[in-house]
Amino acid sequence: MIFIGLIVFLAAVDLLIKSSIEEQEECDFPKEMKGTNGKVLLYKNHNPGFSFGFLKNRPELVQAVPLAVASFLGGMLAGLLQRKGRLAEKLALSIALGGALSNLYDRLVRRYVVDYFSLQFGKLKKVVFNLGDIFIFLGALILLIAEFIRMFREH
Template sequence: MKGLIWLGCAIAALDQGMKSEIEQEEGGEFPRDLPGARGMIRVHRNHNYGFPFGFLKEKPRMVTAVPLAVASAVAGALSMLLARKGSAAQKIGLTMVLGGAVSNLYDRFKRGYVVDYFSFSVKGIQKVVFNLGDIAVFLGSALFLIGEMIEEYKSR
């Protein structure tokens, strides 16, 4: 359990550290290529006041309340799952989701927007700007679902 706490805290802290660095850069040129990434990763400084792609940015209370409710539900599901033996993939997945969600929620409450700071130069998603919290939510959700499918398969 301690390892899961460390994982969730590390995700949130690393994401917040990266966001802080991006926000402190005065007059930085954005977007730009990440050095050493051979043009595959671009660095941005985007302020997202809404859901993904700025959806519902004109409803800030909803944009804060819905993620808070979802993060609370994930925390509740994780606490119930921790009492169960096994289910390591699901526990790690929900911890990743919670770490990413907490970082983005912190932004919403502290800054009033979420800082997004990188994109991948891959056809189809090159215009989508992410942060580490977003990636943790996505990968954690996938890991949780894969764990659930494997357990379902084993039970049959």
């Protein structure tokens, strides 16, 4: 049950931030996030496609593919929840699903994903993310590390 709570919490946090961004005037962006010394800029970007606007002219795919992926991840997590152990995998899938569901909500309801921050480091300056994206990446990273550790333990 804790993993379901984590999914809901992470999705809710991202969706609340997105709603806050959406309520602000577009002319107020970009702006520096307080307390970051200019290392994080806030934006109000609407992305109707995948990363970098890929397939923005194919909204049916942009909705169907994430729905299928989120369903698959949810199914994997449901299967794992029936088993003892595998906490890293359960945590990874929960974190990724929290982000995926937040972005999926945007795709299905808003018809675009709200991206709202950019890290001012190197090539990342050109990329605007949201927390959902970070959760998906973090979940995938944890899953990858857990699999490598399990592989090395088995050999």
